[in-house]
Amino acid sequence: MTHPIKSIIAASGSYIPTVRISNEDFIDHCFFDKHGSPLLQDQATVLDKFKAISGIAERRYAQPDQQASDLGFYAAKDALGSSGIDPESLDYLIVAHNFGDVVVGSNRVNMVPSLASRIKALLQIKNPNCVAYDLAFGCPGWLEGVIQATYYIRSGDARRCLVIGTETLSRVTDPYDRDCLLFGDGAGAIILEAAQGSQTGVLAHCTQTHAYEHAHLLLMDRSNAPQQVNSEDIFMKMNGRKLYEFALTNVPLAIKAVLDKAGIPLSAVNKVLIHQANDKMNGAILERLFKLYDMPMPCPEFMPMTISWLGNSSVATIPTLLDLILKGNLANHQINPGDKVVFASVGAGMNINALVYQF
Structure with a gap:
């Protein structure tokens, strides 16, 4: 009897940016409603209500010289380094994001070359059979990348896949919309690999x-x-x-x-x-x-x-x-x-x- 191939998590990694932005950092900030009028409510009250609903007290922003591909690279490096897995053994490198690389102050999306290709180059992977591509699927993009990698593994097309989620939302949110308080920057990654007949996966x-x-x-x-x-x-x-x-x-x-x-x-x-x-x-x-x-x-x-x-x-x-x-x-x-x-x-x-x- 042939045991099915399972897709199992072999390693994980993440990168949490070092710039900590608390709610109090917005105490003197002016927000506007969707009609362009300033919010007249006391700012301390706005921030208290925001925290009560969202649960957010602070968020992390990338350093000015960091972009989404950099954060993704750090998360991937963490997963590879903590596991000892050879980057050249990867069959797929899938990067989930929605806005590509955005330079501080530009508000312009840059996705050529793809973030996956940029991260592959940063990891110095020479193997051309390591296929690198981006996935834009909203916030569920990383999980969808895991699902796609699982299909590759179960089909026998891949033995090992790196799936990264990376984003710098702080650069694409409206600083005059209080919804910007919800968002931060960061990156996470896992390495999935094939396991014959495993009970896990x-x-x-x-x-x-x-x-x-x-x-x-x-x-x-x-x-x-x-x-x-x-x-x-x-x-x-x-x-x-x-x-x-x-x-x-x-x-x-x-x-x-x-x-x-x-x-x-x-x-x-x-x-x-x-x-x-x-x-x-x-x-x-x-x-x-x-x-x-x-x-x-x-x-x-x-x-x-x-x-x-x-x-x-x-x-x-x-x-x-x-x-x-x-x-x-x-x-x-x-x-x-x-x-x-x-x-x-x-x-x-x-x-x-x-x-x-x-x-």
């Missing part, structure tokens, strides 16, 4: 795109204060309320779908690692998920969070969170052999994906 996954009604809940548009910036610049914008409702309705169903596909009950899951978008929203998603199974809410360790100090770094949130846990760098959280972990994300498109993995 990716058990099931699913992906959805809800574009018909919801494609434009996240989009690029003009600044809330166009008179304050280059009139040609556009920034990431979102319909926060509708996005919240969309995620609350659809993400729990996607998680249930992947558990059903794997034949695993929610009671057998040890952790959920969800995209770090909003503390209140993620808590509501988890509550809705447990209601689907008519189960009481689990302990706080069931859903680890980093959003309070890292903010939302898009494609980097889940791999960074995973790396912190696997290396024992997130207090009160660990993943043990045999644990079943669900990964889930939602973002621009509107895209949703979920994956269940056994360690």
